[in-house]
Amino acid sequence: MVIFKRFLPFVRPYVPRLLLAGLLVTGVALINLTLVRLAGTLWDVITVQHDADKMTRSIGWFLGLVILQGLCSMGHSYLTAWVSQTVVADFRKHLFGHLQKLTVSFFARRRTGELLSRLMSDVTVIQSLVTEAPIDGVKQLVTFVGGITFLLLMNWQLCLLILVLLPLLVVVSKIFGRWLKSLSTAIQDHTAALSTLTEEVISGIRIVKSFVQTERERTRFSDQVEQTLHLTLRRAGIMAVFIPVISLLTFSSATAVLWYGGRQVIDGVVTPGDLFAFVLFAGILIGPFSSAAKIFTQIKEAQGATQRVFEILDAKPDIDDRPDAQPLGTISGHVRMEDVTFSYDTRHPVLVHLSFEAKPGELVAFVGPTGAGKTTVINLLHRFYDPMEGRLTIDGRDLRDVTLDSWYRQIALVPQETILFGGTILDNIRYGNREASEATVVAASQAAHAHDFITGLPDGYQTVVGEKGVNLSGGQRQRIAIARAILKNPRILLLDEATSSLDTESERLVQEALQRLMENRTTFVVAHRLSTIQRADRILVLDKGQLVEEGTHTQLMERKGLYHYLYTIRLNEPTT
Ligand SMILES: Nc1ncnc2c1ncn2[C@@H]1O[C@H](COP(=O)(O)OP(=O)(O)OP(=O)(O)O)[C@@H](O)[C@H]1O
Numbered sequence: 001m002v003i004f005k006r007f008l009p010f011v012r013p014y015v016p017r018l019l020l021a022g023l024l025v026t027g028v029a030l031i032n033l034t035l036v037r038l039a040g041t042l043w044d045v046i047t048v049q050h051d052a053d054k055m056t057r058s059i060g061w062f063l064g065l066v067i068l069q070g071l072c073s074m075g076h077s078y079l080t081a082w083v084s085q086t087v088v089a090d091f092r093k094h095l096f097g098h099l100q101k102l103t104v105s106f107f108a109r110r111r112t113g114e115l116l117s118r119l120m121s122d123v124t125v126i127q128s129l130v131t132e133a134p135i136d137g138v139k140q141l142v143t144f145v146g147g148i149t150f151l152l153l154m155n156w157q158l159c160l161l162i163l164v165l166l167p168l169l170v171v172v173s174k175i176f177g178r179w180l181k182s183l184s185t186a187i188q189d190h191t192a193a194l195s196t197l198t199e200e201v202i203s204g205i206r207i208v209k210s211f212v213q214t215e216r217e218r219t220r221f222s223d224q225v226e227q228t229l230h231l232t233l234r235r236a237g238i239m240a241v242f243i244p245v246i247s248l249l250t251f252s253s254a255t256a257v258l259w260y261g262g263r264q265v266i267d268g269v270v271t272p273g274d275l276f277a278f279v280l281f282a283g284i285l286i287g288p289f290s291s292a293a294k295i296f297t298q299i300k301e302a303q304g305a306t307q308r309v310f311e312i313l314d315a316k317p318d319i320d321d322r323p324d325a326q327p328l329g330t331i332s333g334h335v336r337m338e339d340v341t342f343s344y345d346t347r348h349p350v351l352v353h354l355s356f357e358a359k360p361g362e363l364v365a366f367v368g369p370t371g372a373g374k375t376t377v378i379n380l381l382h383r384f385y386d387p388m389e390g391r392l393t394i395d396g397r398d399l400r401d402v403t404l405d406s407w408y409r410q411i412a413l414v415p416q417e418t419i420l421f422g423g424t425i426l427d428n429i430r431y432g433n434r435e436a437s438e439a440t441v442v443a444a445s446q447a448a449h450a451h452d453f454i455t456g457l458p459d460g461y462q463t464v465v466g467e468k469g470v471n472l473s474g475g476q477r478q479r480i481a482i483a484r485a486i487l488k489n490p491r492i493l494l495l496d497e498a499t500s501s502l503d504t505e506s507e508r509l510v511q512e513a514l515q516r517l518m519e520n521r522t523t524f525v526v527a528h529r530l531s532t533i534q535r536a537d538r539i540l541v542l543d544k545g546q547l548v549e550e551g552t553h554t555q556l557m558e559r560k561g562l563y564h565y566l567y568t569i570r571l572n573e574p575t576t
Pocket residue numbers: 108344345350368369370371372373374375376377
């Protein structure tokens with residue numbers, strides 16, 4: 001019931017069509033009942049009345065009804081499929097839209113493969129229960145009620161006999177259902193784990209190979225597959241027993257009817273045609289019974305799926321616009337962080353009473369040992385997270401008082417690892433500004449030192465890059481990312497310098513490109529390169545989430561503190 005209630009808003013626009021499908025399926029079931037009844041009559045016409053004309057007429061009726069039933073069936077099949085596929089498409093769009101609204105913290109806690117399986121397979125499981133099952137349910141209900149009514153009218157003792165077997169069927173179904181539920185949940189968990197594992201290995205294939213772990217990954221995969229197989233086979237075993245047991249119970253009643261009814265025909269109490277119809281009716285009651293069992297397992301499966309899917313839909317973005325948030329107009333780029341304390345899990349503080357400011361156009365560099373909180377500061381500046389205490393301001397306005405989108409439009413983030421989307425290089429550079437003309441794209445690429453290598457590629461700007469741009473070098477990808485940022489023309493630039501060392505030529509090109517990108521913008525950079533650090537107007541040295549030193553390169557070197565120490569060991573490192 002909860003499943004249906006939660007899904008109702010998605011089905012509601014299509015209720016009229018579903019009702020029509022229900023009507024058509026009712027027609028199919030009623031015609032089915034009539035055909036069975038007619039078969040009995042026909043039997044009597046042939047065996048008892050020997051009336052050729054009546055037989056021809058009956059067969060004519062038969063044919064007409066079968067054609068009508070076929071038409072109804074066509075209509076309801078297509079309508080049901082149409083509604084259920086449309087609902088699933090709508091729902092996926094909604095889910096994906098919601099997923100994108102969620103904040104970075106949500107994704108930090110979850111694995112991609114797991115979210116993928118919720119969006120794909122879980123949605124399908126729920127969809128078939130919510131749209132197809134009710135239509136099938138209507139059909140079975142009509143068959144059941146019609147069949148029972150007919151049986152009662154013909155011979156209530158016989159009918160009662162059949163009905164005695166019903167509670168038995170329900171109990172048996174329940175017992176099997178409980179088994180199947182726990183198995184199905186375990187199978188789904190294992191299947192999800194399997195796709196997560198596959199996804200991890202495929203996207204990390206170079207690491208797997210490089211660390212010579214293909215064997216280990218194969219074993220991990222095989223173990224997982226074996227476990228899933230074991231569970232699936234157990235479920236198949238239970239299902240294999242389940243269906244014959246139900247059929248046996250159902251057929252026993254038919255046999256009982258035949259035995260009891262046969263004696264009545266012999267005694268001349270009922271006609272052979274009536275008995276024939278009676279047995280057929282008892283037979284078609286198998287449909288509703290096995291269908292009920294099927295819906296039962298479907299519900300069990302859908303319960304787990306619903307929980308997983310609606311967990312996403314119920315998740316609220318941690319960061320959202322305040323009701324009175326105003327869009328940010330043109331800004332000069334004066335950023336202040338005032339006494340900010342922050343923690344990812346509200347227990348272990350990552351930033352403690354941190355304050356600093358950057359005047360428009362300044363370059364502020366963050367330096368510090370690993371885990372000091374440098375990336376966290378960038379996350380807060382971007383407003384991927386909000387501070388627990390203190391505040392951030394832009395030109396004197398609290399960041400929380402302006403709309404997220406208008407703030408994001410003023411920033412460009414060049415992360416440590418370059419993300420390129422599947423598509424052409426042109427599309428990737430235009431990512432933040434779809435309408436940009438080709439001339440502007442070329443200008444941006446030239447500024448980013450990317451134009452020359454792009455035009456050197458066989459397809460130039462139309463070259464398609466893979467999921468992670470595997471066919472481009474690290475330095476080339478970084479320069480595409482820089483061109484993308486230049487095209488966005490932001491007031492604020494957030495830069496997490498890549499620690500991976502490039503060859504000297506690439507390094508120089510990237511460095512020059514970055515320098516152009518930083519011109520006339522307020523720039524925050526997690527700095528690893530000496531050239532960046534030396535140019536910074538201010539260097540903030542972080543340690544364990546606290547600001548321990550602040551100043552220019554020369555000032556900090558004179559202090560002989562943490563900065564001096566970090567700087568000296570870095571100089572002595574063989575690389576970087
Ligand atoms: N999503 C997260 N959830 C919980 N804790 C996190 C999360 N991201 C980072 N942390 C923790 O916050 C602290 C600061 O991490 P941060 O990534 O800001 O360090 P960093 O200075 O950028 O380090 P590095 O130089 O290695 O990149 C670390 O102790 C880290 O374990």
